[in-house]
Amino acid sequence: MSTLKLDLQTYKDLMKQYIETQNEQALYNAEQFSKHSIQQNISPDEIINVHFQALMELYPDVPDDIRNSMNFLLETMISYGLAYQEYQALREKQLELQSELSVAAKMQQTLLSTVKPEYNQLDVGATSHPAKQMNGDYYHFVEDQEGSLGIAIADVIGKGVPAALCMSMIKYSMDSFPEKRMEPSIVLEGMNRVVERNVDPSMFITMFYGLYDTKDNRFFYSSAGHEPGFYYSAKEDTFKDIEAEGLVLGVDRDTSYKQFEQQVDPGDMIVLLTDGVTECRSGDDFIEREEIAEVIRHYKHLPAQEITDQVYSHFERLQDFQLRDDFTLVILRREV
Amino acid sequence: MNLTIDVEHNGAEKIVSLSGEIDAYTAPKLKETLLPLTQESEATVIVDLQQITYMDSTGLGVFISALKSTKEYNNTLKLVNLQDRVYRLFKITGLTEIIAIETDSTVRGGM
Structure with missing residues (x-):
């Protein structure tokens, strides 16, 4: 016809x-x-x-x-x-805006891309998926001159373009830190001042910063109001919350952050996530944190990258493939 | 899901009773009501969250703005009757340390 x-x-x-x-x-x-x-x-x-x-x-x-x-x-x-x-x-x-947005999203991906480090004794996996085109979550690996691995994971409240712009600012501030040993509490205190000065009062950012000392397998960390991660102890086969209370970034410029320390044994895992993971909904119910730990346990025989991918697929399926919030999961496992 | 906001003016005390869900869709409405109250002179703003079944981080943003504006105008902000899930959000983000939060007449956080 x-x-x-x-x-x-x-x-x-x-x-x-x-x-x-x-x-x-x-x-x-x-x-x-x-x-x-x-x-x-x-x-x-x-x-x-x-x-x-x-x-x-x-x-x-x-x-x-x-x-x-x-x-x-x-x-x-x-x-x-x-x-x-x-x-x-x-x-x-609308078509015009959409194509502009996808160009911006591509740019953001390039800006925020991070190289997953390779260590003999450390298996690293990371995955991050935006709910919409632009990602308000962020994770970043930094290797310092003393052979320690810094891991930042952050979440901007809100989604979409404003959150993504904010995230790019975080990325640049992180890059401008000197490359010697980055103490988590000092990193967060610096970032807090940057966010407080530069971000609208109704916007705030949660951030977790960890430093893995590859020489003696100790993990130092501080949190700025970030969703607690999990520490998996291979010896006890248990998950416990990585508790590190601290105020979100950008609220009070004089906030100081406590730093914690954890000895990491072979087989132990450090699991970091954003609240996109804990705020997953299946039907009308929220996913409880214990459920997330159980899903990770189910896949724990796999390499770290595959665990993060499998956990993401699992929760994506539960939500009918419609993420409500950006989803980021990082796993570090000590191998030997 | 909707958010219902009731405001009761009791002299200097403004009692804001909320019911429903606070998320990206309802947060702007809450902000519009709450912020002007925190800017009145010598106001004590009490927000009752007993009927709030869900709140996400956008809701926290509103309360942070309200706290900042309360301080600016030398007023007082207090949150009361938080359900466990909602309280947990304030706890994780460290806000219980800077916002006065009362649950079951026990002060859990201080100024």
């Missing part, structure tokens, strides 16, 4: 065919006519105009009342025609 001509003659023929036969084929043709008209941006009032003319040509002696009623209908439809034009314009605008 792609050769259907959108003119008065075609419409008249189709209408005549229907009036005479009232068969399905004629109706199908009418449907095709309207589909083609939509593709050609023909507005509803124009179709009525065509109908009116076809009617007059087929039945020149249509009573005046009917003729007048058609004029009346035409007048009534004009606003629909205008609305349709507006809709077309908005549609184009």
